[in-house]
Amino acid sequence: MIREQIAQWVRQAIDAAATAQGWEISELPAVEVEVPRNPEFGDYATNAAMALTRLLRRNPREIAALLRAHLPPQTEEWMERVEIAGAGFLNFYLRPGWAGKVVRHILTEDQRYGETQVGAGKRALIEFVSANPTGPLSLGHGRNAAVGDTLARVLEANGYKVEREFYINDGENSTQIRNFALSVWARYRQLKGEPAEMPEDGYFGEYVIDIARWIAEHHGESLVQDDAEATLKRFEQVATQLMLEMQKQDLQDFRVVFDRWFSEQSLYESSAVQKTLEQLKANGYAYEAEGALWLRSTAFGDEKDRVLVRANGVPTYLAADVAYHRDKYERGYDMMIDLWGADHHGYVARMKAAMAALGYDPSKLHILIYQLVNLYRGDEVVRMSKRAGDLITLREVMDEIGVDALRFFYMLRSHDSTLDIDLELAKEQSEKNPVYYVQYAHARICSIERTAQERGVALPPFEEVPLEALTHPAEVALIKQLADLPHEVMLAGTQFAPHRLTAYALDTARAFHSFYTECRVLGAETEALQAARLWLVKATRLVLAKTLSLLGVSAPERME
RNA sequence: GCCCCCGUAGCUCAAUGGAUAGAGCAGCGGCCUUCUAAGCCGUUGGUUGUGGGUUCGAGUCCCGCCGGGGGCGCCA
Numbered sequence: 001m002i003r004e005q006i007a008q009w010v011r012q013a014i015d016a017a018a019t020a021q022g023w024e025i026s027e028l029p030a031v032e033v034e035v036p037r038n039p040e041f042g043d044y045a046t047n048a049a050m051a052l053t054r055l056l057r058r059n060p061r062e063i064a065a066l067l068r069a070h071l072p073p074q075t076e077e078w079m080e081r082v083e084i085a086g087a088g089f090l091n092f093y094l095r096p097g098w099a100g101k102v103v104r105h106i107l108t109e110d111q112r113y114g115e116t117q118v119g120a121g122k123r124a125l126i127e128f129v130s131a132n133p134t135g136p137l138s139l140g141h142g143r144n145a146a147v148g149d150t151l152a153r154v155l156e157a158n159g160y161k162v163e164r165e166f167y168i169n170d171g172e173n174s175t176q177i178r179n180f181a182l183s184v185w186a187r188y189r190q191l192k193g194e195p196a197e198m199p200e201d202g203y204f205g206e207y208v209i210d211i212a213r214w215i216a217e218h219h220g221e222s223l224v225q226d227d228a229e230a231t232l233k234r235f236e237q238v239a240t241q242l243m244l245e246m247q248k249q250d251l252q253d254f255r256v257v258f259d260r261w262f263s264e265q266s267l268y269e270s271s272a273v274q275k276t277l278e279q280l281k282a283n284g285y286a287y288e289a290e291g292a293l294w295l296r297s298t299a300f301g302d303e304k305d306r307v308l309v310r311a312n313g314v315p316t317y318l319a320a321d322v323a324y325h326r327d328k329y330e331r332g333y334d335m336m337i338d339l340w341g342a343d344h345h346g347y348v349a350r351m352k353a354a355m356a357a358l359g360y361d362p363s364k365l366h367i368l369i370y371q372l373v374n375l376y377r378g379d380e381v382v383r384m385s386k387r388a389g390d391l392i393t394l395r396e397v398m399d400e401i402g403v404d405a406l407r408f409f410y411m412l413r414s415h416d417s418t419l420d421i422d423l424e425l426a427k428e429q430s431e432k433n434p435v436y437y438v439q440y441a442h443a444r445i446c447s448i449e450r451t452a453q454e455r456g457v458a459l460p461p462f463e464e465v466p467l468e469a470l471t472h473p474a475e476v477a478l479i480k481q482l483a484d485l486p487h488e489v490m491l492a493g494t495q496f497a498p499h500r501l502t503a504y505a506l507d508t509a510r511a512f513h514s515f516y517t518e519c520r521v522l523g524a525e526t527e528a529l530q531a532a533r534l535w536l537v538k539a540t541r542l543v544l545a546k547t548l549s550l551l552g553v554s555a556p557e558r559m560e
Numbered sequence: 561g562c563c564c565c566c567g568u569a570g571c572u573c574a575a576u577g578g579a580u581a582g583a584g585c586a587g588c589g590g591c592c593u594u595c596u597a598a599g600c601c602g603u604u605g606g607u608u609g610u611g612g613g614u615u616c617g618a619g620u621c622c623c624g625c626c627g628g629g630g631g632c633g634c635c636a
Contacts, residue, residue, distance in 0.1 A: 032576060040579095046576055053616075060616075086579050087616065109614070132636065175635055201635085292634055303562075303632090310634040317636050338585060342630055345564050374629070413573075416565060418629065420572075425585095427600055432585060440598050448595045455595095491576075506584085517591090517600040537595095559598065 002078070003033045003044065003487050009049050009075050016070035017063075023056060035480070042083065042091030043480070049088040060088025099479040100467030100532075104538040106249065106482060108464045117162030118494065125328055126152050127262075128339040129251065130167040134180035135391070136207060139373050140341060142394035143419065146371055146410035146552070148339045149256040150498040153550045158493040160335070163259045164373040166251075167324060170240060171264040172393060179203065181236035181487045182540045187212035188235070205390040211239050213298075237443050246360035247549055250395050254403055255552045258529045267323045273315055276323040276358070277308060284405040295322075300353035300362075318347075322354040329360045337496070345369045368496055370415040376422040387487060401426040404553045408435040411502045434506055439556050441509035445541040446557040448521050452534060457522065465531045474511075474518040475536060481511040482543050483540045489550070498550075514541050 010031045014289050018025050036045045047066035056063060064084040071082065079097055083091045106113045128148030142407040170177065183203040189196035191212050215223065215238060223234040251258070277293065280286035285296045291311035295318070298305050298409045308319045328336050340347065348369070352362040375382040375392055382392060399408055405426040407452065412434065413419045429436055452459070459465075470479065484504070492500045513560050521537055547557040 030633070032578090034576085036576085036579070037575095037582080038579070045579085050578075050616080061587070089579070134636095169636065171636095177636095179635095239568085290634085294634095296630090307634045312634080321636090342565070344633055345630085347636090349563090361627085369564075382633065385570080417573085418566075422572095431598065433598080434584080436598050437584095440596080444596060444599080451595050493578075505581090513599055514601090517597095522595050558596085 001486050002094075002098070002483050003076070003100065006033045006044050006046065007031045009072055010046050010067065010090070011109050012272060013023070013047065013067045013070040014052070016072075017066045017343070020070065021066065021265050025052075025055060033038075036089075038090065041085060041089065043094045044092040046090050047088070047090075049084075049090060054089070057238065064088045064090050075238070077485060096471060097468040099470050099476050102479050102483045103532075103536055103539050104462060109534060111546070112235040112543065113542055114489050115157045115159070116342065116486050116490045116493075117159045118490055119155060119158040122334040123160045124155050124337065125158040125333045126155070126162060126333040126339070127165045127167055127328075129247075130169065130336075131247060132169045132174075132180075133178055133243040133247070134176055134203060135243060137394040137419075138391040139375060139394060139397055140391075141489045142254065142397065142406065143370055143410050144339050144341065145251060145254055145256045145394070145413070146407050147368075147498060148337075150407075150411055150551055151337070151493075152337075153498060153552065154489060154493045154498050154501070157489050157550060160493075163333075165260045165262055166258045166265045167321075168244065168261055168265075169317075170244075170400070171268065171317070171320055172236075174264075174317065175201075178232075179238060180208075181232050181239060183208050184215070184239045185232060185235045186212050191216055204376050207390070211242060215239070224247060227341065229396040233369060248392075250398070253334055254398060255407070262324065264320050264324070267320050267327070269314075272327060273320055276326050277315075279318060279326075280308070280322075280354075280357055283357055283359065283395065295350065295354055297353035297357070299351075300356045302349040302353045306350045318350065318354075320465050321351065322358075324364065325351065325355060326358055327361075329358070329364075334364070336365045338365065340369055342371050343368055366496065368415060371418040372420060373410075375418045376420055376424075378422065378424045382423070385533055391415045391519050397421075397423070405433075405435045405438070407552050408438075408502060410438050411499045414424065414497065433489045434502070435553070438505045438509045438548065438558070439554075440559055441512045442541060442544045442548070442555045443557060443559040444516060445512070445537050445544070447464060448537055449534075449541075450557075452522055454530075455522070457530070457534070458527075459531055459534055462535045466528050467532050467535060469532045470536055472519055474514075474515040475533075478515045478540065479509040479536065482539055483506050485543050485546065492550075499550050501547055505544065505551070508543060508547065512544075521523070 014025070031046060031048050033044050033046050033362055049067055052063050053060045059140045061084055068082050068084060068090060073083070074317055078094060078446045080093045082097045083093070085091050108433060126148055129141055129144050131137055153357070154166050155162045177198050178513060179201050180203050182199040186196040186198045186202070187209050189224065219238065223231060223238060225231045225234065277286060280295065285299060286308060287296060292307045293309035294305045295308050296305050306318055306376065307316050309315050347365045352365065355362045357366060401423060409421050409426055410419070425433055431437060492498050521533040522530065524533055548555045
């Protein structure tokens, strides 16, 4: 919050100085306020003067001096002094007592503390997971779910109205769905002792046999028709429905709830696919060649043109997906996000090209690519089963290490880095395990508050408590950390970097543990200090609980 | 061959183009009569893969190499 305040003052100073000096600033440079590595350089610093050098062609230190002279008067309420240093930094030195103001602000905001307004009044759509209904969700889908849901929560905290959507790949002419249905049917017949061959590109996972068995138990022979195609259709419907229900359950248990389940098949039934293809033709970006219908995606930078309708007349996945995204654009969101696995990255250019071909602004569509997840047990890689197709499922890992640990581990790295998860570490109850480290800080706070209550410690309202008494270095360091939450939430949202929150949570927990060791809360030197620290502890709890809730991780009141 | 991600301490990773590149783990040495030791404090550890370039300033941006991973279908 202080950061944003300073940034605002600096922007005002730039305006004021520009008016006084007759500067013409076409585009205001982004004002960056940072905490200098070296405390000698103040509590906060900005490079605004340096950023203006290129524009104004003047010595940055001169600019810095002018900016300092034009800082609004309120600055003095917070700042002891503002210095010009180095190449043209403005260094801000806070007045003693600022820390108390921060704590008071947090307590006033209460559970809303950390939220921002950067997305206020805007609607965002995030489409994620969108797995094929041909099997259980994998460990990779779990990463998608964790990143997508956390990003959704973060965007909500930034004021966006967010909708979470799952695109069901249930197109009935999908090759993969057909192979899946053929596989289930083959397994079913094998269970009956009939000779049946699995298809070449079939699904050989163990779970397919489970599905066949389930069908035998629940439907008996009732799905088998005289006509083979009709039988296949019945198996397809039952099996994909079963997988979809399983995926929904897994996601729900993983604390991911979607607002909408969008069916690919519905795009055919509403003739949205047809209309989309016609519009592409009308716009001159779809043409026939070699018996197929092609998207002229090269017109928008793609490497080659892409097939929309195969020579056999069946539309490709792309055709439906373009129709789907057209539907999204027509719904009028301010921002749309897709979260795709690394194996789909080649698809980005053609989707953006398709949107441009339809006349939409491709920059509203943000396609995030996440990288692979490797699973370890200690030093050993957990391999997939020898039987092709048996992936490690989200369910298995979630059941083994728990939702809290798994969600936290998923968010430990940027989505565009490959991620290693060590099951042993995730289950370990020690300082090595980052989840427990953070949760323990929260539990410790709750323990202090419980003890205070048991002992009947009187705690006046925070308005009446001298929070300015919080001046111990450990207290100040903690408060500075707490002050950063809104900034972190903003960055996590605007940079699509929700993993920043785990780092922030760890830093906050560290600052608290350090404070805990150095400063006694109950039984502090004076009653006033004890009260101030109790309020600081509460502010810390609010911040940790908020951060964890954005991550979808629980904040336990005790860990014993 | 083309595209994407990655390359920073022994290991796993941070660092919106800013000041002396930081954490955790591992290693070493300390701290529990007290509100939870699932904690804290100290300490060792670096030619940011490599060669150029851009500029007041590059781990960060651009180009070329090297290495690791992934992807390049009228599959999804």
